[in-house]
Amino acid sequence: MSLYSALYSGVSGLTAYSSALSAISDNITNVNTVGYKGTSTEFSTLVTESQTFARYSAGGVRAIPRTLVSRQGLLQSSSSPTDLSIDGAGFFVVRNSPSATAEGAVQFTRAGSFRPDAEGYLRNTSGNYLLGFPLQVDGSVTNTGNVTDLVPIRITELTGTAEATENIRIRANLQSSDPLIPSVVAGTYDVTNAANNVATGGVVPNFSRDIEVFDAQGGTHTLSVSFVKTATPNRWAVEVYAKPASDITTxxxxxxxxxxxxxxxxxxxxxxxxxNTTPALLDPLNIAWTNGASSSQISLNLGSDSNVDGLTQFDSVSTVISTSVDGAVFGNVTGVSIDRSGVVTTLFDNGLTRDVFKLPVATFQNPDGLTRLQGNAYGVSDFSGRYALVDAGTGGGGTISPSTLEASTVDLAAEFTNLITTQRAFSASTKVITTVDEILAELNQVI
Incomplete structure (x- = not known):
């Protein structure tokens, strides 16, 4: 009887609009959830086959919720360097445990509000651990495309670092009219004689400059570069020595x-x-430290041939214009930064930086087919296809945007409008049920 089909059609309306109301309520309550993707509800007819055109049997309606995971939300600025978003397609790879166990299954998310926890791991507000490829010492990385090679990002893995000096650059002028020192006039100055050279203090040079350098352990040492004008025009004797001499093995x-x-x-x-310059002065300095640090090879850059970009000899007071020395003493970790390519860099209080991880971007053939998981994350399904781990900005993956967060894709005005229309449709379905009930009651009174 078609009256019963009308009754069941009204019931299907209640079920469908209840489902739609659930999706709307989820959207409204997550309007401020970072990386949240709004769920829309579409409706499909249920048709009952009829054998004749003279009768009609109501089928009803069913609700089909769809989450538009591929839709990107607005990127909003943040003051935290570990707040991340992806500008374009793709997902961060996360795990809900630092260990790769059954409890630590790999998940995918756009919620990039990561913060260091008590152990130094980067975790988002849902407690998921951010994963990345560890970089080699030389900064290289091999993207194997396998999530089993990813490790949790832990910014406190390096307690500190130091860097040995490898290059010294000197720009200085030696006064051409400077008088000869007494030992040169007397002919007693001899760079090879410990009693008559600058290194041992037996001779006072025309000009000298101390330079601070660093060994591989972060220890500081003082090297002195001294110049003595010789009797030969346009020639200066040079001695490079350690102060004190006990710092090195001569x-x-x-x-x-x-x-x-x-x-x-x-x-x-x-x-x-x-x-006409002694070749040894242009070769790297080989220094064997006595404090247990590994030996250093330091390039001493005095300038280029026939140019005035290093040492010069003009009739002006001898002076150092500038010195440039690399290397640094031991420094502690002070923070972390992440660039658009996904490279995680640790910052130290001695001014050094070190690249330690590379964040991949996971892409899918059909991101809208991903399975929704707890904590604003997603899992692989038969409809999404298999993931591909690509470098940020390549292979269809978006770029990493540091110090930004992706806002929810929920349009609050649209959701309130949908809430009104859904409520009215739900009420209309109840009217169908009550009307059919009244008609069935009238039929019962016929007897």
């Missing part, structure tokens, strides 16, 4: 504390004459 043929020595030459226009 090499064969050198006097105590000496590292390198020789003669530096200048052209008649005051520029550097490399051809």
């Amino acid at each position: 090499g064969a043929g050198l006097t105590a504390g000496q590292i390198s020595r020789g003669t530096i030459a200048f052209n008649s226009d005051g520029s550097l004459d490399v051809a």
Whole structure:
């Protein structure tokens, strides 16, 4: 009887609009949830086959909820460097446990509000651990495409770091009219003689400059570069030595504390004459430290041939224009930064930085087919297809946007409108049921 079909149709309306109301309520309550993807409800007819065109049997309606996971929310600025969003397609790879166990199944999310926890792991507000590929010491990384090679990002894994000095660059002028020192006039100055050279204190040079350098353990040492004007025009004797001499193991043929020595030459226009400069002064300095740190090789850059970009000889007071020394003492971890390519960099209080992790971006053929999980995360399903781990900005994946968060895709005005229409439709379905009930009651009174 078609009256019963009308009754069941009204009941299907109540069920469908109850489901739609559930989706709307979820959307409204998550309007401020980072990375939340709104769920829309679509309706499909239920048709009852009839054998004749003279009768009609109501079928009803069913609700089909769909979450538009692929829809991107507005990227909003944040003051935290570990707040992340993805500008484009893709997901962060996370796990709800730091260990790769059954309880730590891999999940995917757009909720990038990550913060360091008590152990230094980056976790979002749902408690999921951010995963990435560890970088090698040289900064390289191999993207195997396998989630089993991902590790939780732990910014406190490095307690500190130091960096040995490898390069020294000196820009200085030596006064061409500077008088010869007494030992040069007397002919007693000898860079190879411990009693008559600068390194051992037997001679006062025309000009000298101390430079602070660092060994591999972060220890500081003082190297001195001293210049003595010789009787030969445009020639200066140079001694490079440690202060104190006990800081190094002196090499064969050198006097105590000496590292390198020789003669530096200048052209008649005051520029550097490399051809007539002692080659040893242009070679890296080999320094064996006595404090247990590994030996250092330090390149001493005095300028280029026939140019005035390093040492010069002009008739102006001898002075150092600038020195540039790399390396750093031991420093503690002070923070972390993440760039658009997903490289996680640890910051140290000595000014050094070190790249430690690389965040991949997970992409899917059909992200709208992902399974919704607790904590605003998603899991792989038969409809989503298998994931692909790509570098940020490549392979269809979006770029990482640090210090931003992706807002919810919920439009509050649209949800309130849907709430009104859904309520009215629900009420209309109840009217269908009450009307059919009244008609059936009238039929019962016919007897």
